[in-house]
Amino acid sequence: MLTKPKILAFAGSTRTDSYNKKLVKIASTGATGAGADVTVIDLRDFPMPIYDGDLEQKDGLPSNVRKLKDLMLTHQGFLISSPEYNSSISAVFKNTIDWASRQSEGEIPLACFKNKVAGIMSASPGGLGGLRGLVHVRSILGNIGVIVMPDQIAIAKAHEAFNEDGTLKDKKQEDQVKKIGANVAKILLKLND
Amino acid sequence: MLTKPKILAFAGSTRTDSYNKKLVKIASTGATGAGADVTVIDLRDFPMPIYDGDLEQKDGLPSNVRKLKDLMLTHQGFLISSPEYNSSISAVFKNTIDWASRQSEGEIPLACFKNKVAGIMSASPGGLGGLRGLVHVRSILGNIGVIVMPDQIAIAKAHEAFNEDGTLKDKKQEDQVKKIGANVAKILLKLND
């Protein structure tokens, strides 16, 4: 293909010092290294009301939803690091999905998600690293048309896992995370050929 | 027991004409009939920001979270009708759980949820009635300490299912929904004995 595959990368958390923001940046360097163009965004820059059908009917899509959908539509892949809240997806990430899944005029259903390729990961202070949350995230993304790559990683004890510069202390883990990014890039290079 | 068991009933949707609001009211009459005191609330009356760790650290629990937690703490059961958005829990319901799960000083962990008994149900315009969403709702509630009763109901084609007065057209379904409420009441009467 003539153009590089484009991957949108973000964390399912808005906290400034979010471990998941750090993690998805590592995966992004892996994707860049494998030939993708990666756009890293922060959901904090796209504040949205909580989805409510009345609100949508009255005012249509909020402007930040429109902006985010436009970004999603121009990217073929996702790298997502999703914290686990109460054994499942975070509200902020689910809310983003719920708004972005609303069909705009002239769009195919689930245009933001259909046939996109995603790599998922998680970081959490607990001993499981957010693994149970990824079960739901994988299930949700798969159900809305995303090809979720089987490899995933859950970084346990995240409060002790990162160096000051944002890299992981465990070099082997760091490589695994980069590989998740690289794999999404590589499969997109083949699929978009 | 001297006092009636108290059940908090709500829908995981804020839309004014929400099918799930109608559904949970039917279940509530079943619980009342079986001897419980039911408080029906509307999550629309408890607007909350989307959970963000920075926000919590800066300002503590928002006042509506505090109000809702106080309500939850004084009830022993839940009746919850949860719409399915993108095959899972709605953002507004997940956000409510994420805030209410935050431990306040002097509270046991997950005090709002631990050992509470819940009956769950769903209504949706689609052919499955929100059944896949209930899989995640059941899993999340179970993981935070709620005893989720095995019987559940998913009302398919919800836009055609209700009478003007909010009852279900299908009398058998109406009875099943009431039974879900009654069962939560009955088990609470035994457990709190």
Add this chain to the structure above:
Amino acid sequence: MLTKPKILAFAGSTRTDSYNKKLVKIASTGATGAGADVTVIDLRDFPMPIYDGDLEQKDGLPSNVRKLKDLMLTHQGFLISSPEYNSSISAVFKNTIDWASRQSEGEIPLACFKNKVAGIMSASPGGLGGLRGLVHVRSILGNIGVIVMPDQIAIAKAHEAFNEDGTLKDKKQEDQVKKIGANVAKILLKLND
């Protein structure tokens, strides 16, 4: 109640030195201590063919299925320690469920499971202790009518976790496992009152 609640306890593994067999025995002592009558069985003593609809139609229920169903029907609770194979339930446990769920003449549907109370747990040599398997086990049991208690435990690094006498090296873990058994006994004492 005049009679003690009866709890059937087993592991979802047939291996002779199964960690899950050890674990469920610990939980059983907790249940006995709390006033229940516990029957510990070994699925190895109930060998069954893999469920096949043709087989059932031709020969009816195999005799070991019939024996196990009869046992299940006379118990009100379950203690189940289920190993995780490939992130889910073991084939031997799923096969047991599939046969036991077949409706015999004169029985209500799912008579072996409906409204039974279960405590679930898992042990595994891996770092997660079988936690992902319990997600599926909880979901399956809930869907066939079992009230699955929210508390569960997953013993990681199971090959290092047990003493020679079958107790757990970590006294706190041992107590947690016993408590799972005790809780099932206690809730049954209330429910059957």
Add this chain to the structure above:
Amino acid sequence: MLTKPKILAFAGSTRTDSYNKKLVKIASTGATGAGADVTVIDLRDFPMPIYDGDLEQKDGLPSNVRKLKDLMLTHQGFLISSPEYNSSISAVFKNTIDWASRQSEGEIPLACFKNKVAGIMSASPGGLGGLRGLVHVRSILGNIGVIVMPDQIAIAKAHEAFNEDGTLKDKKQEDQVKKIGANVAKILLKLND
């Protein structure tokens, strides 16, 4: 690529008149039409004991497991039609996975599954067509390294859905099922390029 992608197709049921056997054959024609080489097998021809760690240690892999593993290793894709038993995967399919996941000498872990591409579907006499079972099947396959395509289909009321010749009465459904097969073929053609 010089050689056609090879896809192994089977049903998670051994019953002679299994709806899932019919369904997977339809998907297979879709895959063949899109340029794949499809091998349709019947799990009935690979009878295996229920997985037991002692058995494996004593006798190694049963010969049918070895045969099936060899088949899997020479195919890059799967088409699987999996019946829903008790809201989850069938014992016979789970048992097949559990045996095939055992690592033989010289093999990479999960060699039979890693990076394979799968299309999944289900047929069932019930109103949901086996949809809840597919939730577990998708989760299990994803966790052992399979890229599960997002599109899936669940044929409800399967006892009324098929013509005598094994095609589906509903032409649109028939096309959807074929498309699931075709999509696996197409993605393999790109990935193996």
